Amino acid sequence: MYKSEVSHMDELGARAARFDSAVLLLPHGLRERARRLTLSERASCEELRLRTGRPLTAVTPAGERPLGGEPVTAREIDALLDIATGASAYSARDSMRGGYLTVRGGFRVGLCGTVLLRDGRAAGFKTVTSAAIRISRQIRDAADPVFGPLCRDGAICSTLVVSPPGGGKTTLLRELVRRVSDGEGAEPMRVALVDERSELAALFDGKPCMDVGSRTDVLDSCPRAEGITMLLRAMNPQVIAFDEITAAEDCAAAEAASRCGVRLLASAHADSPRDLREKAMYRALFEDGVFEKAAVIGSAGGRRQYRVLDAGEVLHGL
Amino acid sequence: MAFKLAGVMLITLGTAGWGLAGIRRLRRRAFALRALTGSLELMESEICQRLTPMAELMERLGASAPPPVSRFYAEVLEGMKRVGEVAFPVIWRRAAENTPGLYLNEEECQALSELGLSLGRYDPEQQRSAIRYARRRLDAFAERAAAERDRDSRVHAFLGIAAGIFAVLVLL
Numbered sequence: 169m170y171k172s173e174v175s176h177m178d179e180l181g182a183r184a185a186r187f188d189s190a191v192l193l194l195p196h197g198l199r200e201r202a203r204r205l206t207l208s209e210r211a212s213c214e215e216l217r218l219r220t221g222r223p224l225t226a227v228t229p230a231g232e233r234p235l236g237g238e239p240v241t242a243r244e245i246d247a248l249l250d251i252a253t254g255a256s257a258y259s260a261r262d263s264m265r266g267g268y269l270t271v272r273g274g275f276r277v278g279l280c281g282t283v284l285l286r287d288g289r290a291a292g293f294k295t296v297t298s299a300a301i302r303i304s305r306q307i308r309d310a311a312d313p314v315f316g317p318l319c320r321d322g323a324i325c326s327t328l329v330v331s332p333p334g335g336g337k338t339t340l341l342r343e344l345v346r347r348v349s350d351g352e353g354a355e356p357m358r359v360a361l362v363d364e365r366s367e368l369a370a371l372f373d374g375k376p377c378m379d380v381g382s383r384t385d386v387l388d389s390c391p392r393a394e395g396i397t398m399l400l401r402a403m404n405p406q407v408i409a410f411d412e413i414t415a416a417e418d419c420a421a422a423e424a425a426s427r428c429g430v431r432l433l434a435s436a437h438a439d440s441p442r443d444l445r446e447k448a449m450y451r452a453l454f455e456d457g458v459f460e461k462a463a464v465i466g467s468a469g470g471r472r473q474y475r476v477l478d479a480g481e482v483l484h485g486l
Numbered sequence: 487m488a489f490k491l492a493g494v495m496l497i498t499l500g501t502a503g504w505g506l507a508g509i510r511r512l513r514r515r516a517f518a519l520r521a522l523t524g525s526l527e528l529m530e531s532e533i534c535q536r537l538t539p540m541a542e543l544m545e546r547l548g549a550s551a552p553p554p555v556s557r558f559y560a561e562v563l564e565g566m567k568r569v570g571e572v573a574f575p576v577i578w579r580r581a582a583e584n585t586p587g588l589y590l591n592e593e594e595c596q597a598l599s600e601l602g603l604s605l606g607r608y609d610p611e612q613q614r615s616a617i618r619y620a621r622r623r624l625d626a627f628a629e630r631a632a633a634e635r636d637r638d639s640r641v642h643a644f645l646g647i648a649a650g651i652f653a654v655l656v657l658l
Binding site: 195196246247248249250251253254255256257258259261291292 | 533537538539540541543566569570571573574605606607608609610613
């Protein structure tokens with residue numbers, strides 16, 4: 169066997185092992201069905217989905233497919249919640265209010281069902297009828313195609329990572345954070361990370377389940393805008409990173425940080441550079457110089473493709 | 487004569503031991519119930535103020551409560567290794583039924599088991615109500631057990647010694 173084939177098998181094995189860890193979140197009756205997938209399917213599986221009354225499904229880059237067997241029952245979804253929270257749903261109430269759970273190992277379980285309202289606002293779930301176990305993976309070479317072009321004079325530029333949902337933004341952002349923090353291919357810098365949904369560092373029991381670098385301070389489960397302000401005051405960061413800009417207050421906080429001379433690494437949902445340009449909120453961030461570059465993730469033939477654009481290219485097209 | 491004397495002593499010691507065992511059981515039951523209600527007070531603050539997850543909570547309660555209540559929480563913690571396979575209320579109930587030395591009667595065991603139905607899944611305020619309700623019930627049981635201990639200890643002691651004297655008289 170050639171060396172490259174051996175390392176490919178190692179990588180497949182490591183990716184499949186991550187899947188196997190995620191399977192342990194399933195109730196016993198469903199685990200065997202998930203384990204029937206082939207090695208390459210397990211290695212490429214991105215999500216396991218449970219819906220009451222429907223069979224368990226697996227999401228891979230090729231699409232979502234049922235794994236057969238009996239339909240998932242309400243009791244099995246309850247058992248999944250018990251496993252994910254250690255029979256302590258109340259201790260995860262803040263994240264459940266946001267519709268997800270972060271569990272040991274850095275996995276995220278998205279939830280859907282009948283929402284419990286309190287004072288007109290979502291306070292949790294009365295019943296959970298669907299759950300999606302997202303199998304996040306640390307892909308250490310994910311930033312290779314973009315890291316060089318994102319740096320100037322040996323230091324990272326303020327960058328917005330862009331892709332449609334499920335396109336790999338979080339994975340790329342995490343790797344950018346790690347490399348900047350460790351000084352891998354660029355000048356090492358102090359990074360402060362606002363991990364509102366515990367997805368980037370996946371803090372569990374006070375320890376990050378994902379490697380986000382040796383010079384990274386993590387502010388977990390804190391709203392982005394508030395977190396950016398707190399970090400500016402308290403941690404003297406050189407770089408602030410956060411996932412998914414979605415609101416005007418996130419933009420205002422990012423702009424304030426940028427005015428303080430802090431570099432930013434962030435992500436946003438957009439289908440293409442054109443989509444980015446057409447969304448006034450994101451456009452303004454490039455016009456005001458908050459972000460100097462955009463790393464755009466696309467896909468072709470089931471494979472991810474990366475492009476790095478300067479602010480000018482984002483604003484005026486290629 | 488020496489044999490007779492030894493026999494008398496053994497019989498008296500045996501019946502007195504039986505009486506003492508009864509007294510010890512009454513004392514332990516009253517003590518366990520009191521310790522259980524005390525631990526529920528800590529449980530309430532841990533769940534409602536610190537949102538401590540169940541496994542950590544059981545560990546903490548196990549470390550702070552005296553035996554046999556510490557054994558009860560250790561038993562729950564052990565059972566939690568099978569969460570997902572076995573529902574938490576079942577794990578809790580089994581621990582209430584099987585922990586040695588708790589000496590709970592059916593009614594007391596039922597009150598403790600019912601608390602397990604509310605722990606974990608509901609929001610902290612609902613759990614607070616359930617814990618307080620369980621505490622009130624267990625408190626009442628603890629008071630009753632203490633009264634039984636004070637009243638029945640004397641009966642057990644008297645019966646033990648009286649049975650010994652009676653047996654000796656019959657045999658002599």
